[in-house]
Amino acid sequence: MHAVYSNSIPDEEIKKPSNDLTNKVALITGASRRIGAIIARQLHAAGMKLALHYHHSETAAHALQAELNNQRSESVLLLQADLHNTAKAISTVRQAVEYYERLDVLVNNASTFYPTPLGKVEEKDWDELMGINLKAPFFLSQTAAPHLSKTQGCIINLVDIHAERPLKQHPLYSTAKAGLVMLTKSLSRELGSKNVRVNAVAPGAILWPENDLDEVSQQRIISAVALKRHGEPNDIAQTVLFLVRDARYITGQVISVDGGRTLNQ
Numbered sequence: 001m002h003a004v005y006s007n008s009i010p011d012e013e014i015k016k017p018s019n020d021l022t023n024k025v026a027l028i029t030g031a032s033r034r035i036g037a038i039i040a041r042q043l044h045a046a047g048m049k050l051a052l053h054y055h056h057s058e059t060a061a062h063a064l065q066a067e068l069n070n071q072r073s074e075s076v077l078l079l080q081a082d083l084h085n086t087a088k089a090i091s092t093v094r095q096a097v098e099y100y101e102r103l104d105v106l107v108n109n110a111s112t113f114y115p116t117p118l119g120k121v122e123e124k125d126w127d128e129l130m131g132i133n134l135k136a137p138f139f140l141s142q143t144a145a146p147h148l149s150k151t152q153g154c155i156i157n158l159v160d161i162h163a164e165r166p167l168k169q170h171p172l173y174s175t176a177k178a179g180l181v182m183l184t185k186s187l188s189r190e191l192g193s194k195n196v197r198v199n200a201v202a203p204g205a206i207l208w209p210e211n212d213l214d215e216v217s218q219q220r221i222i223s224a225v226a227l228k229r230h231g232e233p234n235d236i237a238q239t240v241l242f243l244v245r246d247a248r249y250i251t252g253q254v255i256s257v258d259g260g261r262t263l264n265q
């Protein structure tokens with residue numbers, strides 16, 4: 001005896017609008033420039049209010065705030081902090097919640113990236129790379145969790161394809177991002193019953209690091225990408241928007257946005 005399934009899905013199920021983000025609040029770390037700024041523009045364009053965190057890039061942060069507030073007044077709050085300082089990281093979340101009286105999304109985007117060849121690593125490198133790529137996201141997430149629970153919100157962590165496949169000469173960065181992948185999965189278990197989703201986006205080659213990468217190295221990387229080109233920051237921002245707005249039943253997942261680069265290794 002076969003079970004009988006109805007294949008007629010009610011129209012309203014299909015047409016149901018995506019989760020409306022208007023006036024919901026996202027805190028994005030390291031959001032004044034590069035990929036973080038594009039994520040900020042994308043979430044803002046979808047109707048969100050932003051708590052836009054920066055560290056050193058004050059001018060860029062103010063320019064982005066002015067640009068977005070010009071589109072919708074009082075839609076962007078700037079928060080400056082060195083996220084190595086855990087008290088300041090915690091206070092960053094608290095200031096965002098105090099100002100907007102809610103928090104719907106935390107995007108852990110801030111990062112540092114530089115080579116740490118074995119034999120030359122000092123403790124300060126460990127503290128720097130683990131601190132910003134792993135420790136800060138943990139304490140930001142822990143502080144944000146009860147507020148996200150109230151709004152059925154979510155956390156998005158920016159990881160890296162090299163969290164799974166170590167990047168040569170970058171053992172600390174690769175390990176820190178691998179830790180952030182595990183944090184994504186672990187927190188998704190911890191927070192699932194509290195209605196908070198936790199996911200990660202793993203970029204491939206999107207924007208070259210600012211501390212020089214020669215043309216030959218760039219070409220070598222691109223030749224390993226199935227699509228034979230680097231990605232755009234908007235490819236990352238659109239994936240973040242998908243996870244925030246449309247992925248109501250996705251948690252604990254890492255989405256690679258790498259043009260197929262990881263197929264090759």
Ligand SMILES: NC(=O)c1ccc[n+]([C@@H]2O[C@H](COP(=O)([O-])OP(=O)(O)OC[C@H]3O[C@@H](n4cnc5c(N)ncnc54)[C@H](OP(=O)(O)O)[C@@H]3O)[C@@H](O)[C@H]2O)c1
Nearest residue numbers: 030034035054055056057082083109110111158203206207
């Ligand atoms: N670019 C790529 O192709 C690529 C590839 C793989 C993964 N990713 C990941 O995607 C994310 C965005 O990449 P990106 O290249 O745009 O990042 P990025 O430029 O390396 O860093 C983003 C921001 O992090 C902030 N930051 C650094 N140290 C900080 C500290 N101690 N306290 C607070 N903020 C600090 C900086 O803010 P200020 O400028 O204000 O100081 C910086 O602008 C990162 O998590 C990165 O690891 C990127």
